[in-house]
Amino acid sequence: MAGRTLSALVAAIALAGCAMAQEEPEAPGLSLVRVPAQVDADAIALYEGVAPGSETWTHEEVWSSTGTQRWARNVVRPTLLPVLPEGDATGAAVLVVPGGGFQFVSMDNEGYPIAEWLAQNGIAAFVLKYRVMETPADEGEMAALMTRLFDPSTPAGERPDINKGIPFAVADAQTALKLIESRAQEWRIDTDRIGMLGFSAGARTTLGVTLAAGDAPAPDFIGYIYGGMSPVEVPPDAPPMFAALAADDGLFGAQGFGIVESWRRAGIPVELHYYEQGGHGFGSFQQGVTADLWFEQFLAWMKVRGLLESGSSSNSG
Numbered sequence: 001m002a003g004r005t006l007s008a009l010v011a012a013i014a015l016a017g018c019a020m021a022q023e024e025p026e027a028p029g030l031s032l033v034r035v036p037a038q039v040d041a042d043a044i045a046l047y048e049g050v051a052p053g054s055e056t057w058t059h060e061e062v063w064s065s066t067g068t069q070r071w072a073r074n075v076v077r078p079t080l081l082p083v084l085p086e087g088d089a090t091g092a093a094v095l096v097v098p099g100g101g102f103q104f105v106s107m108d109n110e111g112y113p114i115a116e117w118l119a120q121n122g123i124a125a126f127v128l129k130y131r132v133m134e135t136p137a138d139e140g141e142m143a144a145l146m147t148r149l150f151d152p153s154t155p156a157g158e159r160p161d162i163n164k165g166i167p168f169a170v171a172d173a174q175t176a177l178k179l180i181e182s183r184a185q186e187w188r189i190d191t192d193r194i195g196m197l198g199f200s201a202g203a204r205t206t207l208g209v210t211l212a213a214g215d216a217p218a219p220d221f222i223g224y225i226y227g228g229m230s231p232v233e234v235p236p237d238a239p240p241m242f243a244a245l246a247a248d249d250g251l252f253g254a255q256g257f258g259i260v261e262s263w264r265r266a267g268i269p270v271e272l273h274y275y276e277q278g279g280h281g282f283g284s285f286q287q288g289v290t291a292d293l294w295f296e297q298f299l300a301w302m303k304v305r306g307l308l309e310s311g312s313s314s315n316s317g
Helices: 006-016 112-120 139-150 162-182 201-211 258-265 290-304
Strands: 033-035 062-065 070-073 079-084 093-097 104-106 124-129 194-199 222-225 241-246 270-275
Touching: 079 112, 079 162, 093 112, 093 162, 093 201, 112 124, 124 162, 162 194, 162 201, 194 201, 201 222, 241 258, 241 290, 258 270, 270 290
Parallel strands: 093 124, 093 194, 194 222, 222 241, 241 270
Antiparallel strands: 033 062, 062 070, 070 104, 079 124
16 A cells, blocks of 8 residues: 555654644744654655745755654645555545644644544545745744744734745645545545645645635645634635634634634535634644544544545535
């Protein structure tokens, strides 16, 4: 079987010593340390040669550790890592899009462990390491950048314009969806049950792919985990959405539920879980709060929608 198996992924995570932690740092005390980049032997390059649109990029990928998780930064060559079920497969597939404010890719919190959980439940998972904006190679300078980014008192003009990173992430996700569909038979995937699961910036990427016009590839369902809540224009063929957010999310918890209402007005199925606690970036981190249950509830949502019925082709709703 092509693609990394679940046992191999577990071993890689154990060797890396990855603790599950929140994506967003405590900015005043953030300390980053350079660590060796994880080499995923089964990761597939999304493009032959240089990725379109980044031909002039000269920076090199680095990995930094916060002490509890690793970030992939300055990603120039995006990859897709298949994490396939070892036993019975449902036929469903999920493209996992970690967050990181388009400054890094949160591989340990919102990438590898999420894919592991999916594969344990018979779902073919694919971790997307997408292109992000260039950040200082020096860890001290990077920590200062993150402090400015997440400190509410930072003037807008001194924050990185994260919108500049969105087009690259969306393009990489679209290319990844095409690749997954093209190898669906090999990976035992039903092409009518290929979804996306995005976290924070990954949720924004998922939204960008979902709302793209024309013949661009689109997911059959989406998990929208602590993404922005502002309303959007939703096309009539948009996929069902599962959304999860914590009330104490410092970025989006007080925005209201405009995007959920947008889905409702368009007549597209949507389910929202609004947790009392969890903060921003709860991902795979277990905190002893109800937000810890989001993945179980996401699976239940998939099951109710018929997305986990082995051998079926289901686009209910």
